[in-house]
Amino acid sequence: MTRADHLLLLIAICSLPLLYAQFWQQQGTASHIQVQAGNAAPVTAPLAADRTLHVHGPLGDSVIEVSKGRARFFSSPCAGQACIHSGWLQAAGDMAACLPNRISLQIVGARPRFDTINF
């Protein structure tokens, strides 16, 4: 083998993790939450760390709970409570929103199973 062959082989071997991530990693693997309040820039936080987030909106604070790799709206000052009824979100691409309080919660991660969710 020439030196060029060695280099080519090394690059090819180093690229294997990328190939794994693209083709073999489980679809929908969630890693972070993305929270957006109004049209401000979204904030992300890891799903692995349990926490409670207080997010301020025009009606007051919506409380988002992250626990055991899942996330949900725990409480919100809206009347309809549709965000609460959305329950726990855990797959990449899942999302819920408190429209009156203009706050959205989305699960993000590698290779989401779906490009968008209809509800």
Add this chain to the structure above:
Amino acid sequence: MTLVRLPAILLLAIVAAACGNNGKSYHDQFFAFGTLIDVTFYDTEPNLAEQASETIAGELQTLHRQWHAWQPGQLTATNALLEQLQPFRGDPAVLPVIREANRLARLSGDLFNPTIGKLVTLWGFHDNALPIGTLPDSQAIAALVAQAPAAADVVIRDGMVSNSNPAVQYDLGAFAKGYAIDRIMERLRALGIENAILNAGGDLRAIGRHGNRPWRVGIRHPRQEGILGSIEIEGDASIFTSGDYERFFEVDGTRYHHIIDPRSGYPADTVISVTVIHGSAATADAAATALFVAGPDHWTRVARSMGVDLVMLVDTGGVVHMTPGMQQRIRFEPGAAPELRISEPLS
């Protein structure tokens, strides 16, 4: 060529193709039109994607102001004129959307009825905050139902509008989102965008595809956490769902939601959700409401009349009714396994 060179080059080519396919997606999310807008473009130049996203936000804000059912704008001004029962020149900002809503209302046998704004107000859904613990006066509901406001009461000719029913007040809540999405998709195509999903509060239209595969859309379960099934879209299709879980309040343990049956004046109570796939988002939007009101015994007749043949209806018993076409399109999640009732083909 040595023995290692060819496999290594092949491997690198596969990696390059895989990574290339993964890196061309643009995603944006913002609040507009009273809901959360979620935009995805594929294979679109970043500058064009940003410009398109701004176009969508601007257009939706304009339409929201013009078509809002209770905040002052062109639609509320039109409603005020309708109440006077005198002919008037229609506002071009609302005339086309009203004309199309009237057409679909007639096709639905008035089960999609955009003229029941007064009923919606009575139920308290003309407010960002829903009523808690109170129901509207039953006599007031009965009086409005007896007046039977309908699209046929409004005649539009040469830009002039006349109305013969004082109970008519337009509320485009079951239609405006679909009509707006159709308009915006036309703008996106004019900008040169060929692969996109525009999702407005869970209802969407998708064009093109995601690189070398179709778009994948998850349908959320109407009663449980997670996904009920999924649908792939390639080309151009809208998916709209009307559900009793979207806007509702509870009194003494009974749920009162926002989809009002114009025949009774009360929320339609035989269905949990209806999902419609159609090329036109406006038609899908109106049909989802009409079929929800029609219920499990009559939805096929209304669907045929409205020209929709991809329908899934979940009744209050959890039974899934659907057309053969929808059965071919939807893939239920493992473990969902609902009881199915498949209709006759509708077209």
